[in-house]
Amino acid sequence: MPRSDALLSVRGLRVGFDGVDVVRGLSFDVLPGEVLALVGESGAGKSLTARALLGMAPRGATSAGRVLLHGSPVTPADWGRRIALVPQDALSALSPAHPVGDQLALAVRSVQGLSRKDARLRAREALSEVGIPAARSGSFPHEFSGGMRQRAVLAMALVNRPDVVVADEPTTALDPATQDMVLGLLRERCSATGASLVLVTHALDVVRAHADRMAVLYAGALAEYGPVDRVLARPLAPYTAGLLASLPSGPRPPKTRLPVVPGRPPAPGEPAAGCAFAPRCARATDRCRTERPEPRPLDGRTVACHHAALETT
């Protein structure tokens, strides 16, 4: 379902290594000003997809399909200005050898061609926007706490006011309180500038708290895609339903056994035919094992499952 109001649109995206696709034909849209969560487990292809949105592919990767930003392919010239990445590892995203303010000013100058002085001003402004006093712009990354370093990385992604920010598990290494603070700040800055945010995560509680829509990936393909409140209130793909049911946060007495999704996610190249989730799915039939389910609209979202249906009770 291509949407004419999409800011960023992904069609038939495939990314693979050595002839084995890890991302196996993904289509979705990022709408202006929204927070879209890309959810999935390790190996589901989240990070490869996130990088593909920026037109960054790891060495040796092959890719196919289209990623269009404002209707045209993303090029390195768009990085920072139109689409920016908040990487997974905050520490390695900053140079240890230069003051944080200088690194930000360089990012500004390389994109906007401002004067040194204006770039420095913009850098200080970007720092204060994420709650770091401009007076600290001369500090080195190692002089910051973990939370401040993460905020400095946000400032780096936001300094050129991009239209889309792609955040690849920006908070997995942080404790829950800091995590919430960083994600809240990221969301607030994006909404202040009208930027869309693509949030890559494996944590459903993060999705619930911070995203408008979600795309659930399983083995490199879309399982379910739609508004967060709708999907989480009533998951229709068996994988999404199983995942939600297995969370210990549900309303159940302590020390009771949790419903388990049996088996494990497939390794790349393992799902040969049919639905990748079929070996773990209680509802799987012969059709699921031979014919791959195409994403189809159902109850205000998109579901890739032969059996998903609205029970009319």
Place this chain on the structure above:
Amino acid sequence: MTPLLDVRDLVVRYGAATAVDGVSFQVRAGETVGLVGPSGCGKSSTAAAVLRLRRPHAGEVRFDGLELTALSERRLRAVRPRLQPVFQDPYGSLSPRRRIRAQIAEPLRVQGRWSRPAGPERVAELLDMVGLDPVLGERLPHELSGGQCQRAGIARALASAPELLVLDEPVSALDPSLRAGVLNLLLDLQDRLGLGYLFISHDMAAVRHLSDRVLTMRAGKIVT
């Protein structure tokens, strides 16, 4: 009844910094005590002191009535099998070069409890107990999934026939669909073996679900 673990006024310092500042709590057999709090609050330092991986600056750690902090390394060796850690990173907790069955057998060998055919049978039994097919014992850690690997780590901890497991973020590195299986396993093992658990985690939902009591730490102290 003597509690299995009785920690009193524990203090752990790193140079001038005090990581654990007078912590006291007890864990009884068959009981799970959750320990939560933000990064740097002293949870893992408490665990390290309980396991005597780090000698505390002050306070007592009594295990089944025995004061551990003052024990010599030699005396400690006799107690260590009875309290075992399970750590966060399932791959990092096992040697990447040795087959799973050899790593589960190691505590038996070290403790002089290895013989044939009882040893290999015990390894198969332990694998079965944590829900792993014994054929997986032939594999290397990287040939297992994260959930399988964490189960192997738990099997190795159980090889020592422990009474207390110190679980430091045991499911945080696991994918959501594998996490429930390991949490269920911990509940089953506790029922079957009457183990006491000290369960340290950021994951409030998992801690609440598993624990009989939850202690919250902040800046080295237990606040609730």
